[in-house]
Every structure is written in structure tokens, then in C-alpha cells.
Amino acid sequence: MTVFGQTLGGQELFALASLLTLLVFWLFVLPREHAYGRWFKRWEAERRARRLGQEEEPTSPTGKPRGPWG
Incomplete structure (x- = not known):
């Protein structure tokens, strides 16, 4: 078989x-x-929006977090 003037053998046909x-x-x-x-x-x-929505709930009676331990 000839493609673009190049004769193709078995390996070339398999590669193509x-x-x-x-x-x-x-x-x-x-x-x-x-x-x-x-x-x-x-x-x-x-998922991130759901997690942030859960974290925004008040953790103290005043509604403001009081530190890393709540």
C-alpha cells in the first residue's frame, strides 16, 4: 500500500x-x-455549600462564636 508516496509494510499499517x-x-x-x-x-x-451552611449556625446564645472551642 502506498500513502503520500511512501510504501507501507505490515508494521506501518499496524501502527497506522x-x-x-x-x-x-x-x-x-x-x-x-x-x-x-x-x-x-x-x-x-x-457539598461545600451544605457544610458552610451547617457551620454558620449559632454556637452560643448570642449567636457569635466564642473561640475555637465554642
Whole structure:
């Protein structure tokens, strides 16, 4: 087989097929990775908001924290 004037043997054809397979693989995997990253960031922000909401509850009768031990 000849590609761009270069004769390709068995190893070259295998390497070309492998690279094309890898490209197709990443075309399917990369969008999922981005979606997972967006989901994780959203989940982390919601978790942080819930934690901060719990910590903002008053710890003393006056509503102000009195130090590291409450």
C-alpha cells in the first residue's frame, strides 16, 4: 500500500491502524471525562455549600462564636 508516496509494510499499517483506533477511542472518552469533571465540580460546590451552611449556625446564645472551642 502506498500513502503520500511512501510504501507501507505490515508494521506501518499496524501502527497506522492503532493510531486511528486510539483517535476514535479518545473521541468517545474525552467528552465523558469533561462531563465527569463538570459533575464533580458541581457536586463539590454543593457539598461545600451544605457544610458552610451547617457551620454558620449559632454556637452560643448570642449567636457569635466564642473561640475555637465554642
